[in-house]
Amino acid sequence: MDKLKLYNGVEIPRIGLGVYMGLGVFENPEPEKTVNAVKWALEAGYRHIDVAAAYGNEAEVGEGIRVSGVAREEIFLTTKLWNDDVRAGTVKEAFETSLKKLRTKYLDLYLIHWPVEGFEKAWAVLEDLYSEGRIRAIGVSNFKRHHLEYLIKNFRIKPMVNQVEANPYNNNQELIGDCKNLGIVVEAWSPLGGSGGNLLGDEAIRAMAQKYQKTPAQVVLRWNLQRGVVILPKSLHQERIISNFDLSDFELLPEDMELMDGLNRNLSAGTEPEGVIH
Numbered sequence: 023m024d025k026l027k028l029y030n031g032v033e034i035p036r037i038g039l040g041v042y043m044g045l046g047v048f049e050n051p052e053p054e055k056t057v058n059a060v061k062w063a064l065e066a067g068y069r070h071i072d073v074a075a076a077y078g079n080e081a082e083v084g085e086g087i088r089v090s091g092v093a094r095e096e097i098f099l100t101t102k103l104w105n106d107d108v109r110a111g112t113v114k115e116a117f118e119t120s121l122k123k124l125r126t127k128y129l130d131l132y133l134i135h136w137p138v139e140g141f142e143k144a145w146a147v148l149e150d151l152y153s154e155g156r157i158r159a160i161g162v163s164n165f166k167r168h169h170l171e172y173l174i175k176n177f178r179i180k181p182m183v184n185q186v187e188a189n190p191y192n193n194n195q196e197l198i199g200d201c202k203n204l205g206i207v208v209e210a211w212s213p214l215g216g217s218g219g220n221l222l223g224d225e226a227i228r229a230m231a232q233k234y235q236k237t238p239a240q241v242v243l244r245w246n247l248q249r250g251v252v253i254l255p256k257s258l259h260q261e262r263i264i265s266n267f268d269l270s271d272f273e274l275l276p277e278d279m280e281l282m283d284g285l286n287r288n289l290s291a292g293t294e295p296e297g298v299i300h
């Protein structure tokens with residue numbers, strides 16, 4: 023229940039900690055925030071951390087893992103290849119840099135962050151790294167159905183994961199259905215609606231939280247889990263990190279799943295960087 027199986031047999035914990043600090047690309051002025059969040063999450067029982075080269079805090083994730091005392095092999099660790107390296111074709115160099123910062127010899131999952139120009143060539147390099155055993159699973163992020171179909175048609179290895187925005191205000195239902203049909207596991211970024219949004223203040227969500235005696239965040243996260251989506255909530259607060267992981271003692275009824283589905287507004291909590299191929 024607490025893990026899903028990717029099509030290559032690798033197990034992925036269904037709840038991971040997201041660590042994007044909401045700053046510009048490669049900006050990370052308060053390193054201790056990441057170190058603490060990772061340490062608290064691992065103490066709370068998380069065994070899945072989701073970072074990206076562009077978040078600027080891979081070294082702090084590595085440090086958080088180190089100070090937690092949890093063995094590396096117990097943790098499912100993901101990072102992402104940034105757009106500049108996709109465009110420049112410097113995939114191997116970027117991969118080695120990420121490993122060094124994270125202080126690890128391998129990744130559990132490596133994702134192409136956005137489908138920018140050159141993603142096809144980058145995919146071939148990820149395939150090689152996977153075949154060499156340096157990454158346990160490879161995937162993509164923010165890919166639309168046509169990008170996925172292109173890779174499936176033209177390459178040896180089908181992506182194992184697609185990480186996209188998924189929360190009740192932007193539920194991405196159609197793409198999630200497509201991924202399910204293609205055998206690709208979906209991970210949700212901004213499962214709580216992001217830092218600027220007001221999803222958690224939504225009347226319907228607050229009422230549902232009261233009905234189940236849970237927090238708005240917990241009912242929103244539970245909805246995604248019940249759709250079969252891996253969730254990557256982020257928080258800098260220890261009590262929230264703990265409660266966002268505490269989702270196993272209740273279940274949303276079918277009518278409440280439907281109610282949550284009905285809140286969709288196709289309202290994105292994030293922005294797409296310039297140059298993304300649509």
Ligand code: A2P
Pocket residue numbers: 040211212213214215216217218222237239240254255256257258259262263265266
């Ligand atoms: P904070 O770091 O101050 O806790 P998402 O994961 O959808 O991108 O959203 C993360 C945002 O939601 C963060 O700004 C985080 O802020 C906030 N957040 C995380 N967990 C909770 C929670 N349990 N209740 C309220 N807000 C939360």
